[in-house]
Amino acid sequence: EAGVTQFPSHSVIEKGQTVTLRCDPISGHDNLYWYRRVMGKEIKFLLHFVKESKQDESGMPNNRFLAERTGGTYSTLKVQPAELEDSGVYFCASSRNGLAGVGEQFFGPGTRLTVL
């Protein structure tokens, strides 16, 4: 079974530019989560999809961030325009149908975003 994949692994952009991160969850996983870790801080929740619907987007920092999950498969997270404080590692995680059981969120390797 292929794991969660994320693209790109690294992105370096200038302030004001746009970046789109992609996450491909494990096939058949309805739940998809986005998290972010700023250097030295905790891994912080951004939002949760169940299939193509946003279940909870309470962690999204502001309206410069837009997440989509077309057809309930892969997801994209767009930052437009990017600011310096958006730098960090963005993780995607997925889990099976219904309420995730304990420890059943599988994480991708992350995308390291650097905004200069």
Add this chain to the structure above:
Amino acid sequence: DQQVKQNSPSLSVQEGRISILNCDYTNSMFDYFLWYKKYPAEGPTFLISISSIKDKNEDGRFTVFLNKSAKHLSLHIVPSQPGDSAVYFCAEQRSNTGNQFYFGTGTSLTVIP
């Protein structure tokens, strides 16, 4: 307002000795606590968990203890091995918030051969 705290950013332990990683939390309405392990350039991977109704869970060299009165949990690794060197995150899971995780800041463990 951080709900899960790991106050030790780093820990060094000799191979074969015990590693103890600590985590404190503020919200009592959780279902599980989980420990995740993260190597550089990789995503976190699940290590061990404990239910809110338990006070101990053991899996091989790894044991997690939960002290609900103190709102504290700890992960014990014994004996520690060099391959255990990684960043360890504790995470709180609540079913009433869609099972999102509330992570701590992580503790970087170095096991010295």
